[in-house]
Amino acid sequence: MSTIQHNYQSVTQRLQQACADCGRDPASVRLLAVSKTKPAAMVEAVYQLGQRAFGENYVQDGMDKITALSHLDDIEWHFIGPLQSNKTRIVAEHFHWLETLDREKIARRLNDQRPQSMPPLKVLLQVNISGEAQKSGLLAQDVLPLADSIAGMEQLSLQGLMCIPEHTDDDERLAQQFRDMKTLSQQLQETHPGARVLSMGMSGDLELAIACGSTEVRIGTDIFGARDYSATQK
């Protein structure tokens, strides 16, 4: 068995175990394979194992793989990195999801640039749940107003929320942030019932995130191995 096959199997087993441990249906948690900085051939190898949803953080790095793998017509590309306004067109024209929306200006550009021939771009609002000063994402109180304006944008489809919690070894602190996200997600669904996705949990904390209600975990390192950032320097 190849390393990547072994890694992929152990991640899917961890996911199933995490769901079993808190009495959740494994089908209620999607696995997003985060392939940033990794070559198209590795993405294709994971696709061949049955994986369909892949996450990319850098526009050009992601676009290179979308082009190289255009023969895989049911592959699903999620943009999960910070998005500058001068790069929105590439995301609007080539990705299926954007998980890091946190500004109305970016939403408007994406809505204008999404081709009419494509289904609406699925979006998650990124929440700065720890309230750290330098971090991207909306503060909790700004989620509903942005959700309301996105609801009027025909080429965007609001699917839910995403967060990158504080980097901490304190599990209780982390769990509190995940639980705050769950509460926010429930509040959002009162007025936006279609916004059911809650994207949280990475290689190091997927079990905790699932126990707290995550519906999508984003796993990079534990599937693809450690990253080499030179691929993103071009």
Ligand SMILES: *Cc1c(COP(=O)(O)O)cnc(C)c1O
């Ligand atoms: C890189 C990245 C991940 C994956 O992190 P790992 O710790 O490698 O699993 C998940 N989410 C986002 C937003 C990322 O940038």
